[in-house]
Amino acid sequence: MTNQTRRRIVGGMSALATMGPMFWIKSAQAQTSFKPEKGAKLRVLRWKRFVQPDEDMWLANTKKFSEKYGIPVRTDNENWEDVRPKAAVAANVGAGPDVIVGWLDDPHLYPEKLVDLTDLADYLGKKYGGWFPTARTYGTTKKGRWIGLPLGASGALLTYRESWVKEAGFSKFPTNFDDYLKLCQALKKNGHPPGFALSHATGDSETWMHNILWGFGGKMVDDKNQVAINSPETIKAIEYLQELSKTFIEGTGGWSGVSNNNAFLEGKISLTSNGISIYYAGKNSTDAAKKAVAADTNHAPMMVGPVGRPTELHLLSQAMVFKYSKYPNAAKEYLRFMWEREQYEPWQAASLGYVSHPLKAYDNNKFWNDDPKYLPFKGVVERMQPHSYAGSLGYASAACMADWIVVDMFASACLGQKSAKEAAAEAEKRAKRYYG
Amino acid sequence: MAKSSSQSLLDRFNNSANALGLVFMLPAAAILLVFLTYPLGLGLWLGLTDTKIGRPGVFIGLENYRSLFNDSVFWLSVFNTIGYTAVASVFKFVLGLILALLLNQNIALKSFMRAIILLPWIVPTTLSAIAFWWMYDSQFSIISWVLVKAGLIDHYIDFLGDRWNARISVVVANIWRGIPFVAISLLAGLQTISPSLYEAATIDGATPWQRFRFITYPLLTPIIAIVMTFSVLFTFTDFQLIYVITRGGPVNATHLMATLSFQRAIPGGQLAEGAAIAMAMVPFLIAAILISFFGLQRRAWQQGSKD
Numbered sequence A: 001m002t003n004q005t006r007r008r009i010v011g012g013m014s015a016l017a018t019m020g021p022m023f024w025i026k027s028a029q030a031q032t033s034f035k036p037e038k039g040a041k042l043r044v045l046r047w048k049r050f051v052q053p054d055e056d057m058w059l060a061n062t063k064k065f066s067e068k069y070g071i072p073v074r075t076d077n078e079n080w081e082d083v084r085p086k087a088a089v090a091a092n093v094g095a096g097p098d099v100i101v102g103w104l105d106d107p108h109l110y111p112e113k114l115v116d117l118t119d120l121a122d123y124l125g126k127k128y129g130g131w132f133p134t135a136r137t138y139g140t141t142k143k144g145r146w147i148g149l150p151l152g153a154s155g156a157l158l159t160y161r162e163s164w165v166k167e168a169g170f171s172k173f174p175t176n177f178d179d180y181l182k183l184c185q186a187l188k189k190n191g192h193p194p195g196f197a198l199s200h201a202t203g204d205s206e207t208w209m210h211n212i213l214w215g216f217g218g219k220m221v222d223d224k225n226q227v228a229i230n231s232p233e234t235i236k237a238i239e240y241l242q243e244l245s246k247t248f249i250e251g252t253g254g255w256s257g258v259s260n261n262n263a264f265l266e267g268k269i270s271l272t273s274n275g276i277s278i279y280y281a282g283k284n285s286t287d288a289a290k291k292a293v294a295a296d297t298n299h300a301p302m303m304v305g306p307v308g309r310p311t312e313l314h315l316l317s318q319a320m321v322f323k324y325s326k327y328p329n330a331a332k333e334y335l336r337f338m339w340e341r342e343q344y345e346p347w348q349a350a351s352l353g354y355v356s357h358p359l360k361a362y363d364n365n366k367f368w369n370d371d372p373k374y375l376p377f378k379g380v381v382e383r384m385q386p387h388s389y390a391g392s393l394g395y396a397s398a399a400c401m402a403d404w405i406v407v408d409m410f411a412s413a414c415l416g417q418k419s420a421k422e423a424a425a426e427a428e429k430r431a432k433r434y435y436g
Numbered sequence B: 001m002a003k004s005s006s007q008s009l010l011d012r013f014n015n016s017a018n019a020l021g022l023v024f025m026l027p028a029a030a031i032l033l034v035f036l037t038y039p040l041g042l043g044l045w046l047g048l049t050d051t052k053i054g055r056p057g058v059f060i061g062l063e064n065y066r067s068l069f070n071d072s073v074f075w076l077s078v079f080n081t082i083g084y085t086a087v088a089s090v091f092k093f094v095l096g097l098i099l100a101l102l103l104n105q106n107i108a109l110k111s112f113m114r115a116i117i118l119l120p121w122i123v124p125t126t127l128s129a130i131a132f133w134w135m136y137d138s139q140f141s142i143i144s145w146v147l148v149k150a151g152l153i154d155h156y157i158d159f160l161g162d163r164w165n166a167r168i169s170v171v172v173a174n175i176w177r178g179i180p181f182v183a184i185s186l187l188a189g190l191q192t193i194s195p196s197l198y199e200a201a202t203i204d205g206a207t208p209w210q211r212f213r214f215i216t217y218p219l220l221t222p223i224i225a226i227v228m229t230f231s232v233l234f235t236f237t238d239f240q241l242i243y244v245i246t247r248g249g250p251v252n253a254t255h256l257m258a259t260l261s262f263q264r265a266i267p268g269g270q271l272a273e274g275a276a277i278a279m280a281m282v283p284f285l286i287a288a289i290l291i292s293f294f295g296l297q298r299r300a301w302q303q304g305s306k307d
Helices: A004-023 A052-069 A080-093 A118-127 A134-139 A161-166 A176-189 A205-215 A232-245 A259-265 A277-283 A290-294 A328-339 A341-350 A359-362 A393-404 A405-414 A420-435 B002-015 B017-047 B065-069 B072-103 B110-117 B125-135 B141-149 B161-190 B197-205 B207-235 B242-247 B257-265 B271-297
Strands: A042-047 A071-079 A099-103 A148-155 A157-163 A273-275 A297-300 A315-321
Touching: A042 A080, A042 A328, A052 A071, A052 A080, A052 A341, A071 A134, A080 A099, A099 A328, A118 A148, A118 A328, A134 A148, A134 A315, A148 A328, A157 A161, A161 A176, A176 A232, A176 A273, A176 B271, A205 A232, A205 A290, A205 A405, A232 A405, A232 A420, A232 B242, A259 A273, A259 A277, A259 A290, A273 A277, A277 A297, A277 B110, A290 A297, A315 A328, A315 A393, A328 A341, A393 A405, A393 B257, A420 B072, B002 B017, B017 B271, B065 B271, B072 B110, B072 B161, B072 B207, B072 B271, B110 B161, B110 B207, B125 B242, B141 B161, B161 B207, B161 B242, B197 B207, B207 B271, B242 B257, B257 B271
Parallel strands: A042 A071, A042 A099
Antiparallel strands: A099 A315, A148 A315, A157 A273, A157 A297
């Protein structure tokens, strides 16, 4: 009993203390603060970690917050693919966790149910060198109101075996599609084929395929949200991918999300697209063979196509505060706390580059220099485009992505079921069901 | 006066089979209403609206169904579901019946055999699906590995990357999982058949086939009708096996109506469309139930005579 009263007083005092600067040094970029509600407690739902230290550090930071503010925070983890349905249910029934850390266009599916985070996002943006453009796109409505707070993107980059790429005659990893095809053909010839998922492998197949689609100038919709997938550029991309897929190891049409990790670590493939998890798993493995694979592993950004700029797609994660929450200010203060350099940088370091930052200033996180193999992941958010490109985020973009329209288009052409033209026409027909 | 009349009312109520029956049925009816009728009605309603995740919808009539009618993926899923159900059910019936007949013989360790036969049915579907997924892996498949080591094939089988291979693979997994249910249920049916019938037939010089054809099969028919109705319903609404093994891939070759409904409703956010797909399954399910219902009505079967 006494404890509770004391905690409340301490909480109130610290809130008072942090409030001070807001009034007195408003113009200076000092500590902004949202005054947490009295007796606030928070429930946070986030995706289950891909690498253990991520979760440990997240919880440690959360504990620091609880101690500083006297606000208990309960953190729940869900498999990353299950966060979307849970968040949707919470939004629909108007009850659930105060904060949900979700994915991609989640906030754009129920924008009216979310607390406006504009002041918080502006504060963080000003303090940390601004948001990368794609992070801003994901976080804001068309009118520029912030409804999600980007946490970062889980980058999927080209993961390759250095020695085999050298053996194939490339001292430097290629940066354009022509050289890249030559590399893949040489790798295949040497008996070390590349392997990329052509299947419904959530999180894997969409990312590398969009790089090629966009790289050649193809896109699902134009900037007016009109379906534009059936274009000469798309057909070029499909034809390129048909050639490329001939070099893949057999059976990638049936791969799941972990197939490429296993195949790579077992030395069956020389090149794939993945997050940093393969390298991490190899480096921390007790198996000497896998350790050796990790030592020979390196990463490269996705190819830059004829459009002449990076066209990467990654899984961006962002936090949302729901209007049904009784403690929106405490939730915002929690997010502010977690996104501040003192907490964010150690957390990012702990997650070993699995999450690339959305705020420019975190380019300077010292962690990036710990291992040169991390470096390609540094610019992931800077190089990425929203999956709704060139249109806006919303129901249609979510539906097209979930319905595998782009993946099926490429896969049906690569698996010999359709010609490039037929595949593009089919994708157009399917996309029109959602874009109207 | 008043008291005695109210008492007699209570007495009459207590002695009325109809009134009591109604009251005793109420709890069950309430459960059915809350947990079956309401969700079904809600699904039906959702399918007629444009509801999305996080946004209530308005009534749009049959627009979802019209849109699905022009959707090649939807029709592919209908084709897949019917094929998956038909092939898997036939195999489950034939293999289940053979297994039941075997288990009905006097074999060694009879009780033990009957117990372990149930294992595939008891193991959570997700776990058995993961096991199958490993067996079907394109690089690490134990099946391919054994065949390659035995020198029977020279490269690994593409179980899940080729559309027909993938379809066969998931059907096999479903059959493996469904056989125990059919076998054990039919075994229960077999044990209700009086041995004296077989003795009489044997004395009359009936062959084993004749005994099966004219005693076992006719007497087992009502059980077969029920078991196969359930088996067809389970198979038609299968979700987990597909979701774990292929996610409907490659290029939707193994998408069932149930998995497509989920994919569109939840990850895709199109709740109404998902509900419409789920509703489109109902006519098929009702047809399966009616077939068995009318089959059961023909009670003459039970006497083994022609109706």
